[in-house]
Amino acid sequence: MSTPTPLSRIAYSSGYSTDVDKIREQEYPHLATTTYLDHAGTTLYAKSMIDAFSQDMMSGLFGNPHSMSLSSQLSTTRIDDLRLRVLRFFNADPDEFDLVFVANATAAIKLIADTFRDTDHRGFWYGYHVDAHTSLIGVRELADLNHQCFMSDADVDKWIPEIPSNPTKAPRLFAFPGQSNMNGRRLPLRWCKEIRAAANGGNVYTLLDAASMVSTSALDINAVSPDFTALSFYKIFGFPDLGALIVKKSATHLFERRRFFGGGTVEMVLASGGQWHAKKESSLHARLEDGTLPFHSIIALDSAISTHEKLYGSMENISFHTAFLARLLYDRLSALKHWNETQVCQIYHGSSVYGNPKSQGPIIAFNLRNSQGQWVPKSEVEKLASVQNIQMRTGTVCNPGGAACSLGWTSSEIRNAYSKGLRCGNGNDFINGRPTGVCRVSLGAMTNMTDIETLANLVEEFYVEKTPPILALDPPLEEDDVVNRHFYIESLSVFPIKSCGAFKIPENKRWEVKREGLAWDREWCLIHQGTGAALNQKRYPRMALIRPSIDLERGVLRISYGTSTEQVTLEISLGWEETSLISTSLCQNSGNRRATMVCGDQISLHAYASPVVSAFFSDFLGVPCTLARFPSQSATRFSRPPRLSGVWKSKFRKLLMPGSFPPDLPPPVVEQNRQQGKPLTLSNEMPILVVSRSSVNRLNETIKASSKQGPGAAKAVAADVFRGNIVVAERLARVGDAEQPYAEDHWSGLRIGPDELRIDVLEGCQRCQMVSIDQFTGLRRSEPFSTLAKTRNIDGKVQFGRYAALSRAEVDRLEFEPLDRRTVMVGDVVTPTFM
Secondary structure (H helix, E strand, O other): OOOOOOOOHHHOOOOOOOOHHHHHHHHOHHHOOOEEOEOOOOOOOOHHHHHHHHHHHHHOOOOOOOOOOHHHHHHHHHHHHHHHHHHHHOOOOOOOEEEEEEOOHHHHHHHHHHHHHHHOOOOOEEEEEOOOOHHHHHHHHHOOOOEEEEOOHHHHHHHHHHHHHOOOOOOEEEEEEOEOOOOOEEOOOOHHHHHHHHHOOOOEEEEEEOOOHHHOOOOOHHHHOOOEEEEEOHHHHOOOOOEEEEEEHHHHHHHOOOOOOOOOOEEEEOOOOOOOEEEOOOOHHHHHOOOOOOHHHHHHHHHHHHHHHHHHOOHHHHHHHHHHHHHHHHHHHHHOEOOOOOEOEEEOOOOOOOOOOOOEOOEEEEEEEOOOOOEOOHHHHHHHHHHOOEEOEEEOOOOHHHHHHHHOOOHHHHHHHHHOOOOOOOOOOEEOOEEOOEEEEEOOOOOOHHHHHHHHHHHHHHHOOOOOOOOOOOOOOOHHHHHHOEEEEEEEEEOOEOOOOOEEOOOOOOEEEEOOEEOOOOOEEEEEOOOOOEOOOOOOHHHHHOEEEEEOOOOEEEEEEEOOOOEEEEEEEOOOOOOOOOOOOEOOOHHHEEEEEEOOEEEEEEEEOOHHHHHHHHHHHOOOEEEEEOOOOOHHHHOOOOOOOHHHHHHHHHHOOEOEOOOOOOOOOOOOOOOOOOOOOOOOOOOEEEEEHHHHHHHHHHHHHHOOOOOOOOOOOOHHHHOOOEEEEEEOOOOOOOOOOOHHHHEEEEEEOOOOEEEEEEEEEEOOHHHHEOOOOOOEOOOOHHHHHHHOEEOOEEEEEEEEEEOHHHHHOOOOOOHHHOEEOOOOEEEEEEO
């Protein structure tokens, strides 16, 4: 292992225009309340850069460059000037290199792939390093002369001397990242010159993916001399969203056979009478920049580069600043140990050394372990970071090869896991006991010491076990104690529209419990009109302020938002075909039935087509959406129930609560149901959620005890934040008796009400950031999730409350007993059964 370059405290913001904290205060006001650690995704733009760009836009009239007007020529002039300025930024001699503006680094890579595909009728050979970004790996699909993945630097070093012994007239392309976007390891840039020397004029070329590296490091194109360099400017400056392909002019001939051409790249073209066109010969970029360039974005580069240089001086300054901080964070995380000296953080960085900017960039990829050596789920770490307002990334971070090597996966394991449901971004955290991804933090020019301390403190506070873990969270209750304890239903709630506010069931109203849960619970949802995806409070917290209520007397779903004096209301019929009380028509044709993803399940929904309905929700949330309803898979759900005789009709109306499914129809099911055999509507995971009042009280005591005193002290949370269907409280038998918080952990079932309706208590409810959204204001806060992460971390997952469902025995008797027996009401006695 090499020795790190000495970095003293002077490297911290050395060469900057002023101290980095002052730069943040003046230029990055959006960082005042958050910790941003995802600079490998994109860094942040400075306020003065946006101001300068705005002034630039208002000081001139910029027309489409494909014209001879004065406004068009002004755009052309600025583009030409900026092309040269960017080349100089990367120290690329304009006599030897040309720059092609593209959408992003991936677009640059695709342009090269398409070019090599067209260059030779035999195709091309392609080699790439295992640390490549997904976009580099994708090139192999066009390589008709085979491809090779080099599994290590040593494999590349071994291959280079073999190049002369395998001559071929067909082109060969070798691609590698300047820096791994997963762990920040910087790869040998010497390969570009070594490959050219080994090829000795042969048909072997290099493609350098510099996108990750140039975000915090200088790139000397003249010195490295790649044939092709792909990069994205937003990773350097934060804005504009633009990329570039820098091409060594000696490789220009490869583009001669490129088949596609777009507007502005040809001198003349015949639309008919022959397949002929004349390409532009003035420059390579003139032949490759298809269509109208994003000229406003290119002009923005002027302000971006100027502001960047004014604030930070040079990329070398940024490189040393971020290297210093990366070493500091690495040392802090590496030093963390549990009570039994077990390492907390597993950091993936290979043989590179933090603090040495030549071999390691400011990216740290890690996973966490508990004191027993078990992995902490990455999704839980991300949830907690989000609640604490820390922006980071988890997963394979678009680096499948680096992730597989670091985490020890084999190809067969990955494919097998895919067949079992593993997808990028879903909640599956492990493959055969190993993590499916990493937690990645990446630093940028404006990262400061506080950011480092915030992340390190998060890991230390929530994941370092300072004492041996307690085997049981709470002792199980004795059976005799059940007699003395009087449990009852404190409140009942349904959520007619998923992720919107609760409808509190009146205290004197008995409410039906179906196999799908409480009647009318999550029968509707809001879907994005563009994507069809179901909206949720995690992304749109204002959904909590949309208040649905069920009016059984009038047969309508009443939806409102706003204040009590200025309330906006919409009414929707509870029936599928009753139109007299409907504010809009429900489109029932097959063209309006669409699939959407709800909690990982694909569900067919029927959307309301009326613009009145969509405007009601879209205007309030500020997102184009509409209401949708969940039907059963049977099309008969949309037909009226069969006509019954007078006697049976009256009995049917008496016994069948609206919202329950007619006996002749099958229950609704999702198309991919994780809980086989448990019919769901739009409920999360399970039909019913049970929350204990005593547990909420204990949680609030803990929040108050651990909170700092003063104006910023954490406040107690209402039971409503847990969005339970049934809140169970206990009435103590004697004065002085203590409540039993988390007794529900030991429940196997409940008998409720005078008819002792049987409910099976299932697994614990895994919690997400949504519990930290105040259900009365729609505002985010850190509690109660932060305290739950410390006190209710069970098997690596934060749990609070219990899922439940109508017992199997009750379901089996659905056809033989009166429907009104399966009801619950506020005040009903609850008798738990224990595991």
